[in-house]
Amino acid sequence: MEILPGIYIDISLSLVVGLMIKTLMVLILVFSVIMVRQASMMDRVVNLPIGNTLKKVVWAFFVLAAVLTFVVVVA
Amino acid sequence: MPELFDAHKRMHEELAGVKRLIDSGRFRSLWGSLVVEPKAQFESQNENEKVVILGRRHFITNISWIALVCFAFFVPFFWNEFPLVADVTDNVHFSLTVLWYLALAFFAVQKFLLWFYNVYIVTDERIVDVDFFGLLYKNVNVTEIRKIEDVNYSQRGVWASFFNYGNVVIETASEQRSDEVFGKTGEASPFTFEAISSPDEVVKVISELMEQEEKEEYEGRTK
Numbered sequence: 297m298e299i300l301p302g303i304y305i306d307i308s309l310s311l312v313v314g315l316m317i318k319t320l321m322v323l324i325l326v327f328s329v330i331m332v333r334q335a336s337m338m339d340r341v342v343n344l345p346i347g348n349t350l351k352k353v354v355w356a357f358f359v360l361a362a363v364l365t366f367v368v369v370v371a
Numbered sequence: 372m373p374e375l376f377d378a379h380k381r382m383h384e385e386l387a388g389v390k391r392l393i394d395s396g397r398f399r400s401l402w403g404s405l406v407v408e409p410k411a412q413f414e415s416q417n418e419n420e421k422v423v424i425l426g427r428r429h430f431i432t433n434i435s436w437i438a439l440v441c442f443a444f445f446v447p448f449f450w451n452e453f454p455l456v457a458d459v460t461d462n463v464h465f466s467l468t469v470l471w472y473l474a475l476a477f478f479a480v481q482k483f484l485l486w487f488y489n490v491y492i493v494t495d496e497r498i499v500d501v502d503f504f505g506l507l508y509k510n511v512n513v514t515e516i517r518k519i520e521d522v523n524y525s526q527r528g529v530w531a532s533f534f535n536y537g538n539v540v541i542e543t544a545s546e547q548r549s550d551e552v553f554g555k556t557g558e559a560s561p562f563t564f565e566a567i568s569s570p571d572e573v574v575k576v577i578s579e580l581m582e583q584e585e586k587e588e589y590e591g592r593t594k
Contacts (some may be wrong), residue, residue, distance in 0.1 A: 310460045316464045324473055330507065331481060337486040341509065342501055344411040346401055352488070357480055361473055368466045 321365040328358045378398035386579050392572055396470055404429045413492055413499060415513060424493040424576055428486060428566040429536035436482045443475050491539075491564040493577060498541060500562050512561040514543045517584045524570035535551070538563055538571035541577065549583045 299328035335354040339342050400408055406425040413422070436442045447468045456467065485503055492499040496518070500512040517535040519541055526537035541562035567573055 309458055310463045312465060313455075313459050314463045317470050318462065319582055320470055321466075321473070324470075324477055327477060331484070332478070334503075334507070335484060337509070338484065338503060341511065342413045342488055342490050342492075344401055350484070354480065354484070357476060361477075364473055366392065366471050368469055 309319050318343075318369050321368050325358075325365045328354075328361045351357050386423075386576065386583070389576055389579075392424075392569075392576070401425075403485055405573070411483070411492075413501070414511070415499070416494070416581070417496065420494045420496050422492055424491075424573060426491040426564055426567045426573060427489060429534055429568045430486075431530065431534045431536070432566045433482070434484055436479075440479050442476060443471075447471055454558070491567060493573070493580070495580065495583075498562055498577070514541075514562060516577075516580050517588065518543050519577070519581055522574050522581070524574050526570065534554075534568075536566050536568050538565050539567055539570045539573050539577075540564075575589050 332351075332354050333350050339351060373376055381412070389407060392405075400406065401411070404427055407423070409426050411422050414564065416422075432567075450464065450468070451456055452580045456464070459467070486499065490501050496516060498514050498516065502510040502512075504510065521542040522539065524537050524539045524543075526532055526535075531537050541564070543562060564570070
């Protein structure tokens with residue numbers, strides 16, 4: 297398909313779905329940053345001994361999301 | 372002043388409801404729905420204020436989203452049954468699976484955090500209701516024990532009766548509401564402990580604290 301004179305692009309289902317997936321991965325990464333912030337805010341409001349463990353879990357999720365987003369977007 | 376504080380402390384130790392809950396040995400875990408005298412602090416806690424009860428929704432109320440997560444976990448095993456998904460390349464297939472599990476994990480962590488930190492705190496001086504809505508909104512209601520007018524609880528349905536949880540509604544003299552969000556939650560009062568474990572015991576403890584406050588106020592007046 298010619299989108300501009302001389303520029304051709306092959307729009308397939310995989311291309312569209314792939315683009316949507318990459319966008320959603322970035323969106324989840326943004327949400328996970330917000331979740332990290334939220335977990336620390338929650339821990340400040342109600343300070344429980346296991347709050348630190350939960351914060352670590354949320355940070356681990358963020359790191360995992362960042363790595364996977366990088367892999368999927370670059371791949 | 373130290374004498375007054377000692378008297379307050381002595382009276383608190385005599386709370387039969389708290390003693391009974393401690394003796395039962397069931398309400399000590401911080402992961403539980405009802406924790407008696409937890410090692411917890413909250414943002415606006417006063418220096419000598421002691422947390423008597425920390426409650427949150429009964430764990431069984433999470434069953435719907437846990438079941439949903441369990442069901443969704445197996446969906447990628449059947450990707451090829453979905454007509455559009457079956458037509459994409461292996462690379463996109465892999466990306467879709469990664470996205471699915473990441474979104475599922477995000478949903479589960481988010482739900483768990485909201486359950487864990489939406490707490491109801493009863494101290495020897497105040498009642499604190501901490502509500503988090505979604506990712507970016509919190510609502511904290513605080514009232515003093517002496518301002519409580521009425522405490523009651525309700526248990527509705529088979530699950531509530533079977534797992535012994537219910538709503539504790541605390542009526543205060545003040546009708547001021549902290550935020551518009553309160554109206555949207557459909558709670559009967561800003562201080563509604565929703566689906567809290569052993570609501571009868573919670574009501575007993577709050578009633579005892581109210582009696583204690585009244586006694587202190589009376590003694591303060593007669594001295």
